[in-house]
Amino acid sequence: MMRVLLVEDDKRTSDYISNGLASSGHVIDVLPDGRDALAAGLREPYDIAIVDRMIPGLDGLSLVRSLRAAGGKLPIILLTAMGGVDDRVEGLDAGADDYLAKPFAFSELLARLNALGRRPPIAQEKTVLRVADLELDLARRVAKRSGQIVELLPREFALLEFLMRNEGRVLTKTMLLERIWNFNFDPQSTVVETHVSRLRAKIDKPFETQLINTIRSTGYSLHAPR
């Protein structure tokens, strides 16, 4: 359960997000005004904030800047109607942790929320990641499944590391494109599908159980069989 601050003036969108989050078991405060949101953001111990870029009172970018200037470490996802070339960079420069262009699937927002919010701090310090019988040695850059060494290309290693760090969480195709390939645009090709399938062929296919799961029309999630 996370406590989420949602700053959004469009009732339709805020209902949609808060309904969705509530049914995923999160607690949401919705504020349509930027100034109110700044006060609330500084006062209340939220786990994460979702901020629309165009809101009355104080615009989204200024709100993010003010929160950061006040020293807040609150993870922030910016929502925007503008998906232009510079808009993303501007948003991240202002101090947002993630950036999502409208329209977005709720699953995309949820995945990003889960990836950002309250990540167990220990996962950052581990040098060996383990999921079931899959083992990734970050220091020695070695991947093993059932004790067998699996040869991975550098980009496949990065992909597997990202999936394992987010064990059990859904990672969307766009998130993978941004994080692994640094593509902040639609590549017009099956970059993610192809590379995930290559990775699968190496770490899943030769073994009994499948660890990389496809989440239909959303993305992928790596976890031990449930």
Next chain:
Amino acid sequence: MRLGKLARSTPFRLAALYVALFLVSLSGGNIVAYNMVATYLYERLDTHVMERYREIQSAYEARGVEGAAAMIGSHGPAINGQETLYLLRGIEGEFLAGNFRVPSVPPGFSTFTGENEGGSSTNYRLYRGTLGEEQLVVGVSYDDTNRLRRIALVSFGWATAIVLGTGLGGGALLAFRTRRRIAILSETMKLVGAGQLQTRLPVSAREDDLDVLAVEVNVALEQLETSVAAMKQVTTDIAHDLKTPISRLYITLEEAIDQAGTDAEAKTRLETALGEVLQISSTFEAMLRISQIEAGARRGCFGPVRLDQLLEEMLEIHQPIAEEAGKQLSLLPRRGVPRIEILGDQDLLRQMCANLIANAIRHTQQGAKIGLTCGHEQGWPFIIVADNGPGIPEAERAKVFKRFYRLEKSRTTEGTGLGLSLVKAVADLHGAHIVLTERSPGLAVRVVFPKCQQV
């Protein structure tokens, strides 16, 4: 190098031309003036000689040879050319009176060079006339006249030299100052070209022609800045006003899909509708992106980009995709230097390459080969994406960069029809041009970047 540049500048050339014209007229005037001075000096000399002659002549007419001799004697001996020479000879040519002797003097005016004690010489103007039976020769030194003539010549020479010096020097100074002002203007315009539309040309208090020009350019820049800002505002407004309903439509459909429950047919239809909404949204997104790139706002964040590394990365990403599609993607061996570096926007260049490669994979037949390469041609950095697919008919080549233009045979394949427009926009932003060539069979897309963008 600097001097060469100076000599090419318009103000200097104008100054040099003006100085040349002035020199021609000045020396013409000087020659005429010099000749007049010289003529006057020699006429004055002859008058002087004749005055002395008449003095003696009138003494002779009054008192005969004795009178003339007395008058000659009163003038004293010849010393170092400061004086007048006299010689009175009798009918036989015998010496009667005077202060010098020469064997023969032609009648009328003539010149004579007399040796002085100590080796120096003096030039004289002589006049020989006849007084009754006797002959009288009178001479006056013209060394002073010669000296005056030389002084006139030298002074005219100096005047010419001074005019030449001040003319050329002043011209160079003017040219240098104007050049500096023009250099400042051209630097400022470069900033404007780089997308910094808020830049203005400096205007001095002189209000000269350059300032008038600068003011006019500033007015034009003002208008350009306003219209670009207005265009951005319109884009933002459209983005907001159009994307909000699209976003709500999307939300409605998603919720409807959730609530459709077990009604499989309704669910499929709703999912199709959702797909269409996504297509509208991504087309819209692509158009916004292209307009933003075309507006040139990104030029501010150009940095060094290694084209060779970019292609290697693209190969690594797209090779498996091509393989899966039954095609072969490879880096072609390169000629020349290993590092190909340009000044550009890394993110956009990656997107441009990704689009070109995705296009090549999408529009070629099974088993097709696609090659990537980059290089320098006479210092022009380029990248090439080539395939041995069906190519593009000559007549359609120029059109493929137009928005939403799609070849007849590819209308049914996926894509927004904006991929190549984006490629074109990115190329234009970088001042690069795109060349499409037939490879029989196949197509080669070559993006040639400008020379000066080398880092």
